[in-house]
Amino acid sequence: MAQLKNFLSTRWGIIGVGGFIGIIAALLQKLGNPGNMGICVACFERDIAGAIGIHRADVVQYMRPEIIGFVLGSLIAAYIFKEFRPRTGSAPIVRFMLGVFAMIGALVFLGCPWRALLRFAGGDGNAIFGLLGLIVGIWIGTLFLKGGYNLGRTSKTYTSVGWLLPLTMLGFFVLMLIFPQIKGETKSGILFYSLKGPGAMHAPIIISLIVGLSIGFLAQRSRFCTMGAFRDLILFRQAHLFMGLLALIVFAFITNLIVGQFDPGFAKQPVAHTMQIWNFGGMVLAGLAFALAGGCPGRQLFLAGEGDGDAAVFVLGMIVGAGFAHNFGLASSPKGVGPHGIAAVIIGLLVCLFIGFTMRKK
Amino acid sequence: MSAIIDAGGLSCPQPVLMTLDKIKDMKNGEIIIKVDTDTSKENVSRAAESQGWDVADIQKDGEGYQLIIKKE
Numbered sequence: 295m296a297q298l299k300n301f302l303s304t305r306w307g308i309i310g311v312g313g314f315i316g317i318i319a320a321l322l323q324k325l326g327n328p329g330n331m332g333i334c335v336a337c338f339e340r341d342i343a344g345a346i347g348i349h350r351a352d353v354v355q356y357m358r359p360e361i362i363g364f365v366l367g368s369l370i371a372a373y374i375f376k377e378f379r380p381r382t383g384s385a386p387i388v389r390f391m392l393g394v395f396a397m398i399g400a401l402v403f404l405g406c407p408w409r410a411l412l413r414f415a416g417g418d419g420n421a422i423f424g425l426l427g428l429i430v431g432i433w434i435g436t437l438f439l440k441g442g443y444n445l446g447r448t449s450k451t452y453t454s455v456g457w458l459l460p461l462t463m464l465g466f467f468v469l470m471l472i473f474p475q476i477k478g479e480t481k482s483g484i485l486f487y488s489l490k491g492p493g494a495m496h497a498p499i500i501i502s503l504i505v506g507l508s509i510g511f512l513a514q515r516s517r518f519c520t521m522g523a524f525r526d527l528i529l530f531r532q533a534h535l536f537m538g539l540l541a542l543i544v545f546a547f548i549t550n551l552i553v554g555q556f557d558p559g560f561a562k563q564p565v566a567h568t569m570q571i572w573n574f575g576g577m578v579l580a581g582l583a584f585a586l587a588g589g590c591p592g593r594q595l596f597l598a599g600e601g602d603g604d605a606a607v608f609v610l611g612m613i614v615g616a617g618f619a620h621n622f623g624l625a626s627s628p629k630g631v632g633p634h635g636i637a638a639v640i641i642g643l644l645v646c647l648f649i650g651f652t653m654r655k656k
Numbered sequence: 657m658s659a660i661i662d663a664g665g666l667s668c669p670q671p672v673l674m675t676l677d678k679i680k681d682m683k684n685g686e687i688i689i690k691v692d693t694d695t696s697k698e699n700v701s702r703a704a705e706s707q708g709w710d711v712a713d714i715q716k717d718g719e720g721y722q723l724i725i726k727k728e
Binding site: 303377449 | 667706
């Protein structure tokens, strides 16, 4: 066990985990998940928001077991390796707002950083603009970090506090078992399901859950983080996490080639639009929000699993943000940005700048 | 005299930023860094080694760790 612990946080460990995520994500697409969306933390949290009726966009409603597995897999790893540390109190309201706007930015682009990498590895050229936006957003975040930006210290808290998000996820999974999808029906008990669109496309539940648990476990051990990958490279010239990100792209690309999912181009890519300024702009907002909050959406789930109550608040912010994004017409669709998506990106950037400029200690 | 950095309760990259700032100030000597997660322990160690400092000792400190890094 101790050797495994050491190995996963080494360079080859992070490369292995990135590669594993890349392969598994491409295979999940083969098994039924949407195009270039084998795994997308933002999209899947948005689908969960749809499943519980926080928004009523009928094409994106599904209780994604991958997300549930990420949190619970991380919880299991944290307990096995004695890293479960219940903690909270580092500016939770700020983290909530950053989660809301991170989700809005991601849904203007149509994907979290993981999906941006998977879209790129599947041949979607529009993802390049999203990735450039992500890098610029994180770069702005590093300027704030260098200037003394800080969300403040957490405090140790009760074990039960660290359990609240994992228990919520467990509750979501139980709801899924009590109210399973009924063929041809948009509602099963209290849960909403999609009949068409990305929400109707999913791998078998048990596979999604096992994959989620495995990735949650491995990512907790390796500290895999796509925002941290760029942040550490820009801030410290350190490529440790970045190697994991590169491995994800390379192995997803190879797997896509093998299973016939590589389709290079810009037009008519799955769940993507070609309004490049807003592919870029959406991800500048998301990247800045992730950098200010200290982790990409995946990392926030893994942190929440190891007892970080503030990361849990960010996750809830993202789920609520998905509600705003779809209820207010902010989210994009393959036709292009939503009617108020551009305004939301600008407001989101102003909110992030306000947070970045005002929360500085020297 | 060793310099002491209390990065308890702070999440990354703060402990690394604080360590690198101190390394820049001191050039050589000994720095004691208090962190409270394994992630911070690993990140601070990696950052110190990348600057040519040795991680001389890591001790359990309550729920967290105390790292001692040195450069001759």
